Amino acid sequence: VAGAAPSASPERAILHVDMDAFFASVEALEHPELRNKPLIVGGDGARGVVASCSYEARFYGVRSAMPSSKAKRLCPHAVFVSGSYGLYETYSKRMHDIFKDFTPLIEGISLDEAFLDVTGAQRLFGSGEQIGQRIRERVRDELGLTVSVGVATTKHVAKLASEAAKPKASRQGPIPGPGVFVVTEADAVPFLHGLPVRALWGVGPAAAQRLESIGVQTVRQLANMAPSVIASVLGKASAQHLHDLAWNRDDRDVVVERAAKSIGHEQTYPRDLYDRAALHDQLVRLIDAVTVRMRADQVVGRTVQLKVRFATFRTITRSRSLPKPTANSSAILKIADDLLNAIDIAEGVRLLGVSMSNLEDAAFTEQLQFLDGRPVSTDLDDAIDLIRQRFGDGSVVPAPLVGSTSPGRFQRGERQWGPNAP
DNA sequence: TCTGGGGTCCTATTCCTA
DNA sequence: TCTGTAGGAATAGGACCC
Numbered sequence: 001v002a003g004a005a006p007s008a009s010p011e012r013a014i015l016h017v018d019m020d021a022f023f024a025s026v027e028a029l030e031h032p033e034l035r036n037k038p039l040i041v042g043g044d045g046a047r048g049v050v051a052s053c054s055y056e057a058r059f060y061g062v063r064s065a066m067p068s069s070k071a072k073r074l075c076p077h078a079v080f081v082s083g084s085y086g087l088y089e090t091y092s093k094r095m096h097d098i099f100k101d102f103t104p105l106i107e108g109i110s111l112d113e114a115f116l117d118v119t120g121a122q123r124l125f126g127s128g129e130q131i132g133q134r135i136r137e138r139v140r141d142e143l144g145l146t147v148s149v150g151v152a153t154t155k156h157v158a159k160l161a162s163e164a165a166k167p168k169a170s171r172q173g174p175i176p177g178p179g180v181f182v183v184t185e186a187d188a189v190p191f192l193h194g195l196p197v198r199a200l201w202g203v204g205p206a207a208a209q210r211l212e213s214i215g216v217q218t219v220r221q222l223a224n225m226a227p228s229v230i231a232s233v234l235g236k237a238s239a240q241h242l243h244d245l246a247w248n249r250d251d252r253d254v255v256v257e258r259a260a261k262s263i264g265h266e267q268t269y270p271r272d273l274y275d276r277a278a279l280h281d282q283l284v285r286l287i288d289a290v291t292v293r294m295r296a297d298q299v300v301g302r303t304v305q306l307k308v309r310f311a312t313f314r315t316i317t318r319s320r321s322l323p324k325p326t327a328n329s330s331a332i333l334k335i336a337d338d339l340l341n342a343i344d345i346a347e348g349v350r351l352l353g354v355s356m357s358n359l360e361d362a363a364f365t366e367q368l369q370f371l372d373g374r375p376v377s378t379d380l381d382d383a384i385d386l387i388r389q390r391f392g393d394g395s396v397v398p399a400p401l402v403g404s405t406s407p408g409r410f411q412r413g414e415r416q417w418g419p420n421a422p
Numbered sequence: 423t424c425t426g427g428g429g430t431c432c433t434a435t436t437c438c439t440a
Numbered sequence: 441t442c443t444g445t446a447g448g449a450a451t452a453g454g455a456c457c458c
Contacts (some may be wrong), residue, residue, distance in 0.1 A: 112458080265427085
């Protein structure tokens with residue numbers, strides 16, 4: 001209507017919801033005897049790392065991704081739990097079910113964190129802050145867990161805001177934080193400029209050190225630096241990106257579902273491997289696990305990547321692309337074997353990994369063919385999938401693994417935090 | 423004092439082809 | 441037929457995230 005006042009559209013509201021000490025909190029919930037103790041979820045073995053830890057453990061300096069051996073030194077009386085991926089998945093799903101009551105625009109970042117676009121939900125449920133409070137209450141009441149919520153007009157400030165909402169560690173456990181932390185559009189730049197560059201999403205140890213070399217330690221200094229100067233140490237793309245973030249220029253949307261770009265598995269062994277036959281058997285195992293997932297997701301892949309970490313921790317990758325994409329175990333194994341055979345393994349192999357990329361929808365893909373034109377059959381893989389469905393994962397295993405000490409089937413999330421053996 | 427496993431994205435180099 | 445070159449794809453490595 002001419003002359004009518006435009007209805008005030010609500011300000012963009014992005015929530016970042018982050019579970020507090022997720023894995024450790026779930027374990028404490030399921031095992032009451034572990035409550036209020038320094039608790040570490042992760043790999044117990046010599047090559048394990050910390051996946052998550054309670055606030056009581058954090059007080060001693062224990063952090064996620066830290067080698068377990070170091071964590072034990074810092075906090076010798078901590079209880080170690082190896083963790084159960086499936087359990088965390090269940091809790092994560094229940095959390096998402098709560099989110100769905102407020103908005104369909106949910107972008108899961110990991111099991112324990114997600115972005116929610118609640119711009120359009122504000123008329124119905126109140127401001128972003130109010131929605132954040134309600135989500136917190138419901139997760140607490142229905143799941144028995146605490147989450148921290150950041151509210152802002154952009155994704156990356158929402159992410160930083162949830163960090164500001166989090167509890168602090170003490171000997172007695174978490175000291176509650178604000179729980180919900182709001183950064184308005186007007187406050188965003190001052191909020192950002194008070195932070196160290198390391199706080200920005202995408203600035204890790206390497207970038208922080210490079211920025212330091214041109215005298216940049218804070219987001220404010222980064223913001224006031226010419227992008228061309230930043231580019232001299234970080235490259236053009238990330239320089240422009242970080243400079244934009246420093247001024248709260250972030251127009252990235254909450255993306256509900258994105259297709260995976262690669263599927264892979266890797267494993268660190270309790271002892272380094274020096275034997276080609278043993279490595280071949282491990283390839284069989286890894287590829288079996290990868291292709292099972294590919295077929296379950298109905299995708300095929302064109303590029304095979306092999307990853308080898310040597311005893312010295314030197315890591316290399318070798319890849320080769322097929323003329324046509326596939327999810328066929330033997331076709332992939334052939335390539336992976338070729339790649340492996342071209343590598344000198346005298347140093348000893350600590351980790352082996354296989355991943356498939358250049359993924360395509362299996363339904364729209366022409367079948368991989370042999371040179372004479374016959375299609376490479378996936379009948380065998382399909383039959384194996386069926387038998388496992390009916391009789392269990394252990395009912396059929398690749399021949400090289402029969403009678404070996406390795407478990408036949410490689411499970412997603414299995415020994416995710418390192419080998420358990422000493 | 424030793425560094426997991428799942429990924430994504432970016433950059434530099436190499437190789438191929440027009 | 442040889443040479444130079446521009447651009448794209450493939451490859452390798454590394455940084456970063458949870």
